[in-house]
Amino acid sequence: MTGRALAVVIWLLTIFCVALFFMGWWFPPSISEHGPAYDQQFLITIIVVGISFVLAQVGLGYMVWRYRDTGRGERALYSHGSNRLEMTWTVITAVIFISLAVLGQRVWASLHFQPAPPGTAQIEVVAQQFQWNFHYPGADKQFGRTDPTLVKDADLNFVGLDASDPLAKDDAVVASLAVPLNRPIELTLRAKDVTHSFWVPPLRFKQDLVPGMNIKVHFTANKPGKYELACAELCGQFHFKMKSYMLVIPGNEYDELVALPQAQFQARMGELLKKYQ
């Protein structure tokens, strides 16, 4: 009785788990060039995982259903195992798992093992507790000098830009990220205080920003729009509202935007954020 009930419960729970994956909750549609490959790898993996999960649970349930003690005094099978079986399932699982592991490096390698193509647009991302700052180099495509001693949030100098540096004249620091459509973009990630993590779910991309490090990452967004940008590494009490937006805008709009000086840049960014609701 208990045995059959347990088998049924195991099977029902298995159905529940599998069903959850078909209820319509899923990734947001991908907006990056590597996104489809990511989604494909996820799908392959989750199918392997799903099949193994179902087989194991069904098998467990079957053993529980079939081999309960009937009270008729029969003895269980006296077996200490089987070397052949052990070998078989070791080899099979090893092959499957290692193949998954190898397949699972492709997107990773395409993103991380190659440098960004030459001429890729640059943006510096400077995270601080509960706020994102995006530092654009301006028309000269060169960043002005920054220095932690110059940081003064009260004066809105969040990244410590040195106003006396000529290269800094056309730089803009704003609270939202705009990237050009279908063009690679390289971000330099820095953190002012604690570890944060740059994350835009539909981008299928996440990278920590670590104090003391300049981490360079690159990707290509391929769908215009406005996307929520979240912090994904616990950074303090208001971690949950360390939010910004990433705009993916056509190349000409982008070129126009980044050529603007700070004040107009900010105003234009505001307009764009409204435009891409």
Place this chain on the structure above:
Amino acid sequence: MVTTATSTKGIGTREREQPIISPLGGRGGGGNGPRGNGGGGGDRPRDDERFRDDRGRLGMWVGLASILMLFTALTSAYIVRAGLSDDWRPLQVPNFLWASTALILASSVTFQMAHRAIKRYEVKTYTRWVTLTGLLGLGFLTTQLLAWRQLVAQGVYLASNPHSSFFYLLTGVHGLHLLGGILGLGYLLARRWNKLASREAIRRRQRAAGVIGLYWHFMDGLWVYLFLLLFLWR
């Protein structure tokens, strides 16, 4: 090290006297031993009594493994941190550390003398050598403190730069462990098992000395290692 003591003076110092029970091991894996994957159990049941006296020694080895792991972790942090940035300012070797090294090396020798003495049942000599070892240990700690004072006088503090941080940290942690060793030596002197028959009491002391000796020599070797790490890898 010093386990395979055979007797001098005609007194059996073999560590175990109790009868060794005829090992059931002859039954090779024993009737229905778990045959695992069908392979016959080739494991031989072991005669436990053979091992019981080694308990302290084994426990000490295991404990030393964890101490070794602690210093391995600190070493890896040291190496990583050394490779990280330009704020690493290697210290000059404080003069007192040469004295430290000499003292602790000497203390291992004196401890060895003590151990040899107790194996010959020469309790007085043993006590003298153990005391001397302890004094050398204290001398080591003193020279370490003096080395610290020397650095402080030069204006080098714990937080001055990563190398000084690691210097104070590693010597400090090692010093604490060595202090534990000195307490162990104190225990060797204090604990005499007077209630037991004298031969058995001495056997106990031989064993205790063997165990503490492991620790002591380990601390010695650890110091030499740290000394090399701190002043060669910088």
Place this chain on the structure above:
Amino acid sequence: MAEAEAAHGTHAEHAEGVHRHPAPTNFIRKYIFSIDHKVIGIQYLLLAMASVFVGMFLSILMRLNLTWPGTKWPILGTLFPAGAPNGIMQPEFYLSLVTMHGTMMVFFVLTTAPQGGFGNYFLPIQIGADDMAFPTLNMMSFWVTFVGFLVLLSAFFVEGGAPLGGWTAYPTLSAIGKDAGPGQGMGMNLWIISIAIFCAGSLLGALNFITTLLNMRARGMSLMRMPLTCWSWFTTAVLALLAFPVLLAAGILLYLDRNAMTSFFIPGGLVVSDKLLVDHKGGSPILWQHLFWFFGHPEVYIAILPGMGATSHILSTFARKPVFGYRAMVFAMFGIGLLGFFVWGHHMFISGMSPYSGMAFSILTLSIGVPSAIKTFNWIGTLWGGRIRFTSPMLFAIGFVSLFVAGGITGLVLGQTTLDLSMHDTYFVLAHFHLVMGVAAIFGIFAGIYFWFPKMFGRMMNETLGKLHFWVTFVGVYLIFAPMHIMGIVGMPRRYAQFTEYDFLKPLHSLVLLVTIGVIITATIQLVFLFNFFWSIFKGRRAGDNPWEATTLEWSTPSPPPHDNFAGIPPVVHRGAYEFSVPGAARDFIMQTEPEPGEASEIVSTEGSSGNGHNGHKH
């Protein structure tokens, strides 16, 4: 040295069968500062039980805050005037709950109960020893751990409250003091001290376990005749011995960074709350992550391995069948333990570590799935052809297998560098590790409690309540953790005090609610367990020596066992641990102490005194 004291001070008469320390007579030596491994085992279990209920209470508060953010809970205003003024939980309070829940559960429940609790109580008995190798050290290890627990709890009551950096305590959040957030001041210091104390306690315990197992096995108890529980405690002890010193080292470095202005983990040029930190330079936050996870990943196996051992043991006992692939199980356990030291980097794929090492760690990580799969297959193999008796411990052991599969298999997703790009630090991770190292391990603990309770207290736990506890818990944990995978796929981040700020999280609200309902149901049913446990200690049906008709040594001695476990007559072992349903045998189990027919005379005393009373009640 303390070790030597324990080794030689209490190690007395050589004559076989005389216990090394006499039974204590006064209350304090008997129940409080006891050096009897059985008392210490129960002390560990009670500590874990206290900790698990506090930790569970914290998790309920967390769910309330997530599901109904900003709601007034007047009672909380009274309990935590600082963290929940007027009964409204503040985000920093939520994060301190996260930290304390994680720390208590990982350290003071999952590390203490299966190892310190059951291991202490049953390792010596199962190998036929009269106590641990170093009883005094054993006592110290418990009391040191206990002090660690008190220090941890005290973090709630200092200025700023408990730390909010999570149980992983990543610098620089954890290293730069209270400017980084309330709780990062005194609370964080206490956290580090507590963990350092805990490390010391665990190391003493591990040392004792290893020595005991290697040195004190009864005659005939060869390694390959040991119950798999002993193998699992041994492997766990080895992992603890090698992993905890690394955490201790990391803790020391972090403490110095916080309090002595050193710069191990803190780089220069930090600006915190618009204030430049001038005292630090050149450190690396990643260094902490390496040290922490070098400990942290083996810690996962420290939590789960004893559960695996107990599951194998219990499955075999109630399926009335030898363990399928005993040797494979032992090797798999060692494989997991060994590989466990080389996969820590999979926690750090997106941490800024070299992407090349990420790839290496990824491949090693998926390889560790192989021994885990081997164990699963062997558990199912053990059930195959059995005559399963569905007792409460058996139900929990089967539940363990189901949950271990459910939780472990998603490691295939998280172990891939690519997929971690999106999955890292989402609820998918939360679901994965809660199922596998949290819930599955807890099921192992429950299975152990129901299984060994009769031995520990001489009475049976109530089966009806036990089964009720199982059904509701089993369904409840799936209800809680299965939906979390979906949340993770959608992208819900961990350690968010509220989900109110992001549009993409809004569609998940019904799942958040479902999980909270699951939590409330599951938590409530634990009260039934609590009642059953304490009621049965006094009122349970009396258990004989061997109520489950099991084979291992603990069942050949009275319940509860006498002070020296075997009443002065050391057992002699004649066979492997799982001889069930041997063809031609009189009964369907042969105890390890039963001799071959031909050598009956040799063991008459052992068998006679313990009288393995198989009361023969079946379920």
